[in-house]
Amino acid sequence: MLIVKPQNFLLPAPLPLDCGRELRQVNLRYETVGTLAPDGSNAVLITHALSGDAHVCGRHTPEDPKPGWWDEMVGPGRAIDTDKYFVVCSNVLGSCAGSTGPRSVNPDTGNPYNLDFPVITIRDMVRAQHELMKHLGIRKFLSVVGGSMGGMQAMEWAINYPDQVDSVIPIATTSQLSPQSIAFDWVGREAIKNDPNWNDGNYSADHVPEGGLATARMLAHITYLSDESMSRKFGRELQDADSYSFDFRRDFAVESYLEHQGRRFVERFDANSYFYITRAMDYFDLAARAGGDLARAFAGTRAAFLVVSFSSDWLFPTAESRKIVRALLRNRLNVSFCEIQSAYGHDAFLLEADVLGPMLRDFLANRLEAQHA
């Protein structure tokens, strides 16, 4: 059994942010698996999605009932083989799973930041990860790999640190959040704001805005699935009865499933972090920083790319990945692209390990070989 211990890295200096403010005493929670090769060539950074954390694979203790979030993909002998690669995964800035975020104590006041926490961007998250990279003595990542918001971070790596990434694997992602996704994020935050416990983000630990956060999560969860996968998995099945209840309790299996997802989420996630991380995604727009020209955004980039999308992903559909691929090709970069046929919607990046795995395994092996050639 792979046991992985969480570690903490306190940034040695204040972190400058895109909003113009800076954050002092930033901590990053991270985990590493495997051993950095003497020539430093085998480091792989895995970047996580909205609700992810540093615990990408293995278990924290032998008794730990649940492995990390990408355990099917990462570990000894897995596609991202920790016998071969030195894998790093850190919890993003603004999150609530160990890294500094809105519920952390503001060193200036001694109280939690809550909504005084600065609004951060995906690039800010990556800037903090870059500090961790230096701390770990890594000169260049063989690859930065991530799905969804993790893919956004991966692309920021390629753009902002072109000499320090050999390759990038953005999976099920987009170069800019669509108005539809911005709208879903807005509605999710509105649901939280309406919660009687919200109190402008100054809720107490005993009275968190559970209902609002669960509602936001349930909504987001619908966008992670596909109409087809929901039809296959639930159809119009009733949960506990043979006929309609004729009331407003949950009748349908899909209602019961969502309720369960919402309840589980509030046990592990913080409402203020939900605000900050969704806002970081709203603001994500690589082309905007290059006058609206995505190809120009990648102008200084030198990494090789493996871009992956999933056919039924309607949150970040294949067309978005194709836009990225076209922009990369216009820069004559080394690009591989695959749309994987899957009914699982956006969540496919977590579920299609059987198909995704071999693809990543080969790509990484080729990149490692090229390093040594």
Add this chain to the structure above:
Amino acid sequence: MLIVKPQNFLLPAPLPLDCGRELRQVNLRYETVGTLAPDGSNAVLITHALSGDAHVCGRHTPEDPKPGWWDEMVGPGRAIDTDKYFVVCSNVLGSCAGSTGPRSVNPDTGNPYNLDFPVITIRDMVRAQHELMKHLGIRKFLSVVGGSMGGMQAMEWAINYPDQVDSVIPIATTSQLSPQSIAFDWVGREAIKNDPNWNDGNYSADHVPEGGLATARMLAHITYLSDESMSRKFGRELQDADSYSFDFRRDFAVESYLEHQGRRFVERFDANSYFYITRAMDYFDLAARAGGDLARAFAGTRAAFLVVSFSSDWLFPTAESRKIVRALLRNRLNVSFCEIQSAYGHDAFLLEADVLGPMLRDFLANRLEAQHA
């Protein structure tokens, strides 16, 4: 200017419901335009969607700033020509625009029903409309026409009153609500339930669950548009500034638009009605009543059909209309079908009058001619 006066019809007897209960003293708010032909051949029933009402066209007074919800389609000289047809539209049972609904006074208690109102079905709505038909002295509708939930009612007419409808025009609709739509409805109701004013539906008129209802509406509104129409209409445009605010107020035009839609909705709609009408749609499943066989559900049907879908409607996509068409054809019914190319998503049934209009005009003219032949 077409002035149309709302009218009320108090059902002469209690209305039996699918849930097994019955409703006493049911009122239907309705409007009629045009004149019933001496042979009764020209009556057209228009059935409305979730948030619609009886006011389908014209204005209530000369000062009325806004015409009815389908004024582009219905009126003198319009596609559904009130110089030619006797048009009837009634507010559905359970709504809050004049017909009996959860905020009506329960004659047994003297207080508003609120959540003691029985859960109603689409068929219950149609059963009430059938009482209105008798009251108006109409023996047969030339057509029952409706989009979205209106299309569900139209199909129920064809199934339940086969001798009393000559034709049916279900537009942008489905024969059964999908799990994805059930899920969106669930999340919308959860947003309302989390509102501090909700009070299990027993809110006072001064303290309605505005925030929750607005959130539910904003969410639903996203499903009425398409990714493409949102990109065209809003893109990532900022509303009032040149750069991000780096806070959580609305930055994007799409956020501002949603906020506006939410605010407008709470001015005219009731949260309890939102519960009842969404639940009626959740429960809608024509095939289920025929052992899962949609063709069998239409077995006794004799109406001619014009089925219309819109290419970018992802709430009730074209595939759902095709299912209906196939089931009708298996019954050797007279069926026309058109998928209209449109970027407007589900809302296209309200917005594509230029394309939809001529189609309905011709179909109705043919049906009227056939009546007289």
